[in-house]
Amino acid sequence: MPSKNFAFAATTVYGFEDLAALEVEQLLGVKAEPSIGKLFFKAPLSAIYKLNIEARLLHKVILLLWRGEVCSLEEIYKAARQVDYASFLAPKQSFAVRADRFGTHPFTSMDIAAAVGQAVIDSYRSSTGVRLKVNLDNPDVEILCQLRDRDFFLGINTTGESLHKRNYRVYDHPAALSSTIATALIKLSGWSERHLLMDPMCGGGTVLIEAALLARRTPPGKFKKSYAYFKLVFTSLEDHQAFLKNALKNSQQREVPLLGIDKSAEYLQGARANASSAEVSDTI
Ligand SMILES: C[S@@+](CC[C@H](N)C(=O)[O-])C[C@H]1O[C@@H](n2cnc3c(N)ncnc32)[C@H](O)[C@@H]1O
Known part of the structure; x- marks a missing residue:
């Protein structure tokens, strides 16, 4: 290249x-x-x-x-x-x-x-x-x-649909936080992965899921099925696969202390479904 x-x-x-x-x-x-x-x-x-x-x-x-x-x-x-x-x-x-x-x-x-x-x-x-x-x-x-x-x-x-749509979301909470805002808030909070991160109003679980993916170094691209660059003449699917494989290599299945609370049982169920789809339900 x-x-x-x-x-x-x-x-x-x-x-x-x-x-x-x-x-x-x-x-x-x-x-x-x-x-x-x-x-x-x-x-x-x-x-x-x-x-x-x-x-x-x-x-x-x-x-x-x-x-x-x-x-x-x-x-x-x-x-x-x-x-x-x-x-x-x-x-x-x-x-x-x-x-x-x-x-x-x-x-x-x-x-x-x-x-x-x-x-x-x-x-x-x-x-x-x-x-x-x-x-x-x-x-x-x-x-x-x-x-x-x-x-x-x-x-x-080169992206297509905005990257804030992470594709792991199977349950749509009516007031879900955007994944990019959730990530920015986690970074700004100075949270260290060794400490408990609790979202007392976790809704559909965006903050918790993004924190888990961040701590595990899981690239958001793991869940995205297609990009606009798949159709561009100056990019290649082989290069995409090589970059994705390399990014996934850094992902670690480590334990991250994350806790979610919500007054609504329905939202908690939705958060669990999203966490499962993002393959992080074992740590939330
Ligand atoms: C804007 S949503 C939260 C978004 C979420 N933090 C995320 O990561 O996408 C607000 C949530 O707060 C919950 N909530 C409101 N009052 C609450 C209370 N007193 N105790 C617990 N949860 C509450 C609502 O049920 C709703 O799911």
Whole structure:
């Protein structure tokens, strides 16, 4: 796998960007620049596997294609038009653009998505002669872009559905804590695995399950069945399997002191089902 560095963005929980930057630094050994609800960093392409499989605080890992300041929809089109998409999309692949916008602008996020979509088509056609297909429901490649005031970036979603959906959850508590927030709280609490962690209002058990997985070094990727990068032309299933196998090697079936209480028997039953699905019921 080439070790050249690429620019990345990763989205995370608002307010926990510093903690997420630390996680990226620990996993990849590179400095990450925290921003609002996201981070920026440079890393080899292998970061796609490592972060998607092992990160506990990230939501989406994005391979950055353009980042800078823009003042208008025309500048957004120009920025997106400059990118050479031929290295990232095969001629037969379909794509969709999803845009987020924060701040006051005389256009909507739908307008941004349309401008970027047109720029992708125009750029690809001029370098390859092929008109890429758009598929808004089930694209092969999802291009994410975000405009916050004047700051704009666009890139390829390597994750797919947000990593905070851990896939072990078989019972949906009506007020379940997000897995990434639960992990951030555990880390901020300074909890050491040798001490009892008790959640007196454990609901569906997110805090306890995340604490067990963290203490056992079990990668969240153990439970995730598919990633957007499975469809990307510059990643491979063999590399994914090698990274997953390596991450699972560090997992230890150790005893972790965890206790959950809830006033609702139904919620406790749900928490037990989630813990069993996450293969940690032996220690909660
Ligand atoms: C927001 S949920 C907790 C989420 C949970 N900590 C997690 O990790 O996902 C709040 C829970 O507190 C429980 N609860 C509320 N009052 C309680 C009380 N007095 N004693 C025990 N549990 C209580 C509710 O039944 C509910 O399941």
